[in-house]
Amino acid sequence: MKQMTDVLRETLGEIDFDPAALKAKYLHERDKRLRQDGNEQYVEVTGDYSNYVEDPYAERVERAPVFDEVEIVIIGGGFGGLMMGGRLREAGYTDIRVIEQGGDFGGTWYWNRYPGAMCDVESYCYLPMLEELNYIPKHKYSFAPEIMAHSQNIARHYQLYDKALLQTTVTAMVWDEALQRWAIETNRGDRFHARFVAMANGPLNRPKLPGIPGIDAFKGHTFHTSRWDYAYTGGDSTGNLQQLADKKVGIIGTGATAVQCIPHLGAAAEKLYVFQRTPSSVDVRNNRETDPEWAASLEPGWQYRRMANFNTLVSGGDQEEDLVADGWTDIFRNLTGIAAKTASRKLGRRLTADERMDLMEMADYQKMNTVRARAASTVEDEETAEKLKPWYRQFCKRPCFHDEYLPTFNRPNVELIDTAGHGVERITEKGVVVNGQEYELDCLIFATGFEVGTSYTRRAGYDIVGRGGQLLSEKWAQGLRTLHGLQTHGFPNCFFLGFTQSAITVNVPQSLNEQARHITYILDQVKARGASTTEATAAGEADWLAEMESKAKMGESFRIECTPGYYNNEGKSGNPNSFFSFSYGAGPLRFFEILDEWRASGTLDGCAIR
Numbered sequence: 001m002k003q004m005t006d007v008l009r010e011t012l013g014e015i016d017f018d019p020a021a022l023k024a025k026y027l028h029e030r031d032k033r034l035r036q037d038g039n040e041q042y043v044e045v046t047g048d049y050s051n052y053v054e055d056p057y058a059e060r061v062e063r064a065p066v067f068d069e070v071e072i073v074i075i076g077g078g079f080g081g082l083m084m085g086g087r088l089r090e091a092g093y094t095d096i097r098v099i100e101q102g103g104d105f106g107g108t109w110y111w112n113r114y115p116g117a118m119c120d121v122e123s124y125c126y127l128p129m130l131e132e133l134n135y136i137p138k139h140k141y142s143f144a145p146e147i148m149a150h151s152q153n154i155a156r157h158y159q160l161y162d163k164a165l166l167q168t169t170v171t172a173m174v175w176d177e178a179l180q181r182w183a184i185e186t187n188r189g190d191r192f193h194a195r196f197v198a199m200a201n202g203p204l205n206r207p208k209l210p211g212i213p214g215i216d217a218f219k220g221h222t223f224h225t226s227r228w229d230y231a232y233t234g235g236d237s238t239g240n241l242q243q244l245a246d247k248k249v250g251i252i253g254t255g256a257t258a259v260q261c262i263p264h265l266g267a268a269a270e271k272l273y274v275f276q277r278t279p280s281s282v283d284v285r286n287n288r289e290t291d292p293e294w295a296a297s298l299e300p301g302w303q304y305r306r307m308a309n310f311n312t313l314v315s316g317g318d319q320e321e322d323l324v325a326d327g328w329t330d331i332f333r334n335l336t337g338i339a340a341k342t343a344s345r346k347l348g349r350r351l352t353a354d355e356r357m358d359l360m361e362m363a364d365y366q367k368m369n370t371v372r373a374r375a376a377s378t379v380e381d382e383e384t385a386e387k388l389k390p391w392y393r394q395f396c397k398r399p400c401f402h403d404e405y406l407p408t409f410n411r412p413n414v415e416l417i418d419t420a421g422h423g424v425e426r427i428t429e430k431g432v433v434v435n436g437q438e439y440e441l442d443c444l445i446f447a448t449g450f451e452v453g454t455s456y457t458r459r460a461g462y463d464i465v466g467r468g469g470q471l472l473s474e475k476w477a478q479g480l481r482t483l484h485g486l487q488t489h490g491f492p493n494c495f496f497l498g499f500t501q502s503a504i505t506v507n508v509p510q511s512l513n514e515q516a517r518h519i520t521y522i523l524d525q526v527k528a529r530g531a532s533t534t535e536a537t538a539a540g541e542a543d544w545l546a547e548m549e550s551k552a553k554m555g556e557s558f559r560i561e562c563t564p565g566y567y568n569n570e571g572k573s574g575n576p577n578s579f580f581s582f583s584y585g586a587g588p589l590r591f592f593e594i595l596d597e598w599r600a601s602g603t604l605d606g607c608a609i610r
Contacts, residue, residue, distance in 0.1 A: 015362070022365055029391040030563045032421035033278060052207055052224045052446070056231075057113065058103030060167060065189035070163065071095035072523075073184060073194035075170055078107015080200035080497040080512045082154045083128050087516040089158040091524060097163040097194070098155075099170055099186065105160070106151040107202055109144055111226040112257070115239045115264035117144035118287070120256060120401060121507045122324050125307045128509045133157055136295045140326075141287045144237050165190065173197065174465040175492060180532045182493065198519060200497045200512075210252065210448055214427040222444045225257045232443065233268070241268035249273070250432050250439060252424060253447030254280055256400050261447065263404035266414040273439050274409075274416050275432060277423045278397070278563055281371050281390040283327050285401040307510050314506045315589045327401045328506055331367060331394060364394050378406040385409075387418040396562030466491035483536035483544050483606045484595060485584070486519060492533040495519045501548055503588035511588060518595050522607065531609045540606015551585030 072093060074081045077100030085096055102110040119126045123137035127150050130136065135153070138146060155161055165186065172185040181193040207224045209215060223229045230236060234243030241264055249269040251258060254276045266272050309323045314332045322329050343359055344350055351359065372389040379385035388406065390397075408414055417434050419425075425433045431441040464472040467490050475481065475490065482488045485502030486495050497515045505511045526534050536544075584591045598605065 015366075017365065017369065019362065019365060026392055026563075027561060029421065030561065033564045035564070052209060052227060054227065055101075055103055055167070056223075056227050056229060057110070058167065061103075063188065065191070066165065067191055069181070069193040070097045071194070072097070072196045072198065073182070074098045074198045074200055076100065076107060076200035076202055076497075077102065077105040077151075077155070077160075077164070077166070078109070078200065078202050079128055079151070079509045080202060080516070081105075081107070081198075082151060082158075082160065083509070083513050083516040084198045084200055084497060084519065085160045086129060086132070086154060086158045087513075087520045088523070089160075091520050093523070095163075096160065097165065098160050099165045099168050099184075101167070101169045103167050104148075104152060105155040105164075106148045109147040109151055113144055113148075113230075113237055114225045114228045114257060114261045115233075115235060115237055115241060116260040117237055117257075118142060118260060119147060120398075121328065122310070122326055123147075124303065125310050125324065125507050126509060128513065129154055129157075130303045131300070136290055136298075139287055139289055141285065169461060171462055172465075173462065175467055175494075177467060180492075196493045196495070196523065198495045198497060202498060207446075208448055209446055210423065212252075212424050212427050217429050218427050218431070218441075218444055219429045220431075220442050220444060222446070225253075225261060225445060225447045235264070235268070239264040239267065241265065244268040244270070244443070246270050247442040248431075248440060249443045249445065250275060250441040251445040251447055252432070253449065254278070255447065255449055256280070256398055257449070258447035259400045259402050259405045263402075263408045265445075266408040266411050270413060272411075272414045273432070273441070274414065275424055275434065276387070276416060276418050277421060278392075278565070279375075279388045279390045280397060280400045281368065281392075281394065282388075282400045282402055282405050283371055283374065285327070285403045287403075307507065310507060311505060311510055311588060315587050317589060327399070331399065361393075367394055368392075375406055379409050381409070384416050387416055392563040393558065393561070396559070397565050464491065464494070466494075481541050481545055483540045484518070484598070485544075486515060487522075487534070487536040487607065489536045489538050489541045492535040494535075495522075499583060501544065502584060503591035504583040505588045514592050514595060518599065521599050522604075522609075525604065526609055529609055534607060534609045537606055537608045543606055548584060 072088060072095065074084050074096065075098075077098050081098055081100070082105060085098060088096055098105075100107075104110055118139075118141050120141065122140055123142035124130065124140070127135075127137055127142060127147060133150070133153055135150065137150075142150075155164075165188070167188075168190065169187045170184060171187050172183075174183045175181075176183050176193070179193060181195055182197050183191070183193055184197075185191050207226050209224070221229070221232050223232075232243065233241040235241040244265070245268060247269055248271040249265055250273040251262065251265060252275045254262075254274065258274075259280055259282060262272070262274060306323050309319050309321070310329065312319050313322060313324075313329045316332065322333065343355070368390065372391075375388045376382075376385045379388060388409065409416055417432075417439065419434050425435065427433070427444070428438060431439045432444065433439075466472065466475075470490050472488070472491065475488065480488075480501050482496065482501045485500040486497075488494070488496070497512055497519075502515065503511050522534055526532075
């Protein structure tokens with residue numbers, strides 16, 4: 001960096017901070033938060049903690065067990081399952097069953113009904129199949145009820161309710177070699193066979209709790225944000241939590257969910273304590289209603305053009321026009337495309353790889369300085385404002401965008417309890433202890449997210465038994481082994497959607513759509529060839545693993561320097577189940593190209609169809 005100073009000044013202008021001192025500050029803040037237990041600091045929501053995953057939104061509907069056979073089972077009724085079902089219906093498949101734990105379709109948006117819940121990617125890109133359903137979202141960033149309703153509309157449009165088993169979880173899935181079928185059992189006594197299974201469980205579907213000493217000791221009311229208890233708080237997803245008016249409320253966690261619900265808690269509670277380990281980066285949201293004239297001007301193919309434009313920009317690519325023009329694209333254009341173009345123009349030459357990395361780092365520092373300045377200018381109490389400043393690189397954690405979160409700390413009834421990176425000390429019968437001080441509470445809310453970094457089968461809730469009795473948990477014990485993240489050798493006719501050695505994108509539904517299209521193509525090939533099964537070959541799996549490993553170092557040095565969180569396995573390297581070990585390191589643009597090229601070739605390299 002030192003020898004690059006003149007080049008950086010030439011391209012970025014005068015730098016009014018010390019990059020070396022800022023980097024040292026970042027590393028110091030990271031080191032304060034490192035823990036030996038890593039992901040083990042969280043407890044599994046089973047046994048005594050199973051109440052945290054019970055469904056508060058729907059009464060259990062009794063039904064008789066199902067004993068039959070279907071062609072295709074989709075496990076999961078969120079966006080992945082909806083798009084998988086939709087693409088299959090479009091291709092002419094009709095014998096489809098969706099199995100969903102919740103009382104309806106929606107996945108994340110069935111469970112996340114906390115006040116203020118909204119998507120953080122533009123709705124015109126994020127909500128799937130808008131053109132197929134001829135629907136335009138009401139806001140640039142849709143709120144949870146609209147997203148849930150859209151999910152239900154997709155399910156109705158593609159007749160996915162017809163054979164769906166809702167309020168149902170799979171308990172066993174075993175390959176029957178003689179029948180060439182999957183034998184599936186559920187918690188409702190169902191036992192049936194399926195020719196094909198698509199696992200659309202979702203990358204973040206299992207709530208997690210921090211393993212704080214005394215977590216089960218609290219005598220007040222408690223719940224997880226993904227199971228919001230409106231019977232206790234009053235109100236609904238728009239807020240108005242009037243039953244908290246005489247309550248002292250504590251919330252643990254300050255990530256994306258907390259950023260959205262804390263303004264409503266602060267507006268309602270007699271007293272709100274926000275317990276913070278690491279502050280989020282919170283930039284401008286600027287949500288607004290959809291312009292009807294703009295909506296009327298849209299031409300066929302508009303959504304997929306917009307999604308591709310957004311994905312290119314937020315993957316480091318360049319576009320003549322920024323169709324979305326929001327906080328996400330602003331970050332990436334300044335860190336990658338525009339910054340590099342401007343620098344090259346000023347220098348009269350292409351930047352070297354090292355120069356691009358240095359430029360990106362400096363642009364990142366500048367952007368995060370503006371985020372910290374926003375906290376300082378918004379929050380009136382200087383000490384509180386200082387504690388709300390994020391001291392890490394932009395993508396060490398998922399960036400947040402919100403216009404009411406920071407002002408909430410100007411309310412006299414809202415108090416930030418910063419734990420100096422150490423987290424809550426312990427929980428008592430009466431409340432929460434931080435730095436030896438007990439904060440008495442009536443209600444304690446966990447905004448602590450979902451399991452990441454645990455094994456695939458633990459997050460699914462059951463093991464999968466493949467050919468010859470092989471357990472998926474054993475096969476993937478040292479890390480995932482797949483072809484394109486979608487198939488694995490020894491588990492015929494089984495497909496995996498989500499973050500399983502595929503592409504991690506800012507706009508997750510786009511990746512799920514690409515996967516659904518690809519799986520549908522493979523099933524079409526099975527049908528066209530009059531075959532019974534399809535699976536990854538051992539060679540195809542080995543080739544993809546080699547490709548994954550060859551790209552795995554991309555971004556690793558960046559994540560090692562990050563503050564702990566689920567993006568970097570809580571600061572501990574070497575976990576084969578860590579968030580980015582599931583991701584193709586060359587990024588989504590190249591990953592989608594690989595799938596397109598594979599289909600275009602027609603050779604089905606690495607995939608056996610028999």
